[in-house]
Amino acid sequence: MTRHVAIVGAGPSGCFLAQALLKARPDLAVDLIDRLPVPYGLVRYGVAADHQGTKAIARQFARLFERQGARFHGNVEIGRDVPLAALREAYDAVVLASGLSGDRTPDLAGLPLAGVHGAGALTRALYDHPDAGPLPDLGAHPLILGNGNVALDILRLLAKTPDELDGSDLGPRATRWLADSGIETITIVGRSPAAQARFDPVMVRELGALQGVSITVEAAPPGADDAGEKVLAALAQIDGTATGPRRIAFRFGLTPTGVVGEGGRIVALTVTRPDGVAETLPCTALVTAIGFRGDGTLPTDEGPGLYKAGWFARGPRGTIPENRADAQALALRILADLDADPDAPAKPGAAVLDRCRDRVDYDGWSRIDAAELAAAPANRCRQKLDTRAAMLALACRTEETQP
Amino acid sequence: MKLAILYGTETGNAEMLAEDLQSALEADHEVSVANLSDIAPEDLDGDTFYLVVCSTYGDGELPASAQPFGAALDAGDPDLSHVHFAIFGLGDSAYPDTFNGGSAVLAAALAQRGATMIGDRVTHDASGPDLAEDLALPWAEAVIAEAATRLGAAA
Known part of the structure; x- marks a missing residue:
């Protein structure tokens, strides 16, 4: 039977x-x-x-x-x-x-606002999923919230020059969208300290080979386990990469507290630093990569x-x-x-x-x-x-x- | 000369290649396939020629199924001077710093215990244009021919 x-x-x-x-x-x-x-x-x-x-x-x-x-x-x-x-x-x-x-969404004062996108939804739009929405306008200064490999994938795609996508299966619509994005800076923000970021170290180092970027990594406080040391070493290796004009900034240990909107569209993310001081991070769009449901x-x-x-x-x-x-x-x-x-x-x-x-x-x-x-x-x-x-x-x- | 294909795998690609090699070789040879996770260094004998297929994972490390074998080599430091092997690596040049690190680590660990490597370590690039089996089958045939002369009577 x-x-x-x-x-x-x-x-x-x-x-x-x-x-x-x-x-x-x-x-x-x-x-x-x-x-x-x-x-x-x-x-x-x-x-x-x-x-x-x-x-x-x-x-x-x-x-x-x-x-x-x-x-x-x-x-x-x-x-x-x-x-x-x-x-x-x-x-x-x-x-x-x-x-x-489904994208897990952050519980932030001020949401919902236009210009805030889940990483899953953006990924589906980039990769021609038949149920995806249109590719959004991220403006010149998108901010990525999240410290995992999904956040790194989005960061890398946004940072690449058109030539660096040769051999991929990125579709013509996403290819045009990236080429015309006008992105000048990408800030990637993590809630935890750098040593606890869930980045795969090889994917961090992959960013060091990008052809059109200038990378800065916020200094990490000392103290990390073995896995954390590998992430820190990879981040230290790419810090200072200077191959082109698109600026990438890694920030860590920032607890998001809210979003600021103007005319219904996000203009900033507010965070609390490890020392307790509030900080406002201006942005033209927010991509949240904090998990799925x-x-x-x-x-x-x-x-x-x-x-x-x-x-x-x-x-x-x-x-x-x-x-x-x-x-x-x-x-x-x-x-x-x-x-x-x-x-x-x-x-x-x-x-x-x-x-x-x-x-x-x-x-x-x-x-x-x-x-x-x-x-x-x-x-x-x-x-x-x-x-x-x-x-x-x-x-x-x-x-x-x-x- | 008996043939044994040993694979170290993480996502299953090396396992698939090992099975492909067995299918291609079994018409002319007595050939077994085993996961390195099921093999201890002291299991290796001098009458068998070992075709090792090993991928890479993480930071240029051994794939999960090869890690216990690798740890046993390190811990026991066995004498493998009777062992003959060839090795084929799987990797991805998207990660150039650690490309094919797994097969390099394993080849070095075997050689350090006295095992004799036949032929060169040949590597496949998952981001390249070739299919793994298109590189691995000619590699296998070449190293088997060389091993037959080195180990004596061919099967």
Whole structure:
């Protein structure tokens, strides 16, 4: 009897889970369901456009579908197109791996104001996510609030000269937007001291290779653990980088207290310094990169045959490989639960998805993938389709022409 | 001469390459694959030629699955003068300071305990135009041919 596993969310955690399940038990029927017509989630829309080496894990995920027998069901939103209860009825196990797509917003006096943007929303707009809003005007002096790698990714993208984006998959709209941004200074502000910043040191050092920037790093107070020492050493290494006019300033230990608006638009962030003194940081826009949260559409508690994976399970911390290790552990737990119930009634599996219109299978995604690679201009490795309509026109073409 | 592919991986890319190499080589050779996390230095024997595939993670460090093996080399300081290996590295030139640091660390650690490295350490760049297997398969064939003459009777 074939056992059926549905994974909701075809991002890295869902794909690593499917990989581990099928490696252990090639006879399983594993279905990866995504609300987008395209798979790979964060790898496609979150990993920075200029970090193509990181995106190379998508090759592993392609094998999942091409050799390991996993099936992709894109453009299917659980809750909207198929109730979660119906999915659980149809599968031996359902895993929620839908990530955390919402931006955590700071609780600051004076919000909401125009000119304040979540890093997730900005990242989706930069990387041609079909549900993203337009790219905002950040003005000449954007301020980034946050001390993690998401903040560094935004900083680096905003700081790069057009030539430094060669080889990326940044789309034409974002490319024009960056080239015309008129950004003069970027200030990156952390609440904690520099030694506690959650920056990956190699990503800090990456900034030292930028071609058009002048970097200053606020002096850090002494005292740090080993991880902190590595961050401090990386920051010290890039401090004083002077290759061009765009000024980047790292500030630390500043507790945000409020925002100042004029005419409904942000003009400054107010903070308290470690010595207790208040300071006003003028800015033309504020990008908040202080974490992510769920959108509330799926339950957050596990139940019989219902599991959680990835950021949806662990919260917005942890790198892709950490989530791979989690996925491998979860696969063992699911397999043990399946084995503990060998006489469970047979389940229909993917037949429950048959009612979904314009469902995209792996062949459909392969047509999108091929078209995007073929459309890449000379200095790009891919040009993404950026609307659901364009994706579905390609992906569902075969189905439409069938008699 | 038996072949054993040993991989050190963090995101799974080195594991995938190790499996690809096994598929490509098993028609002509007896070849096993193991994760370095399941291998201790004293498991290595003199009758086997080891093809090591190792990525890089963090600050040019060994990937997670190779770290226990690396720590065992450091802690036990075993004599590996009977061991022959070749090594293929995976890295990302987006991080030039630490590019392919993992395979360099592992090669040096093995050599320091007397193991003999066959051929040069060949590296793949995830940000470059080549697919890893397109570099690794010719590497494997070349080092296997050289090892066959060095270790004696070919399989």
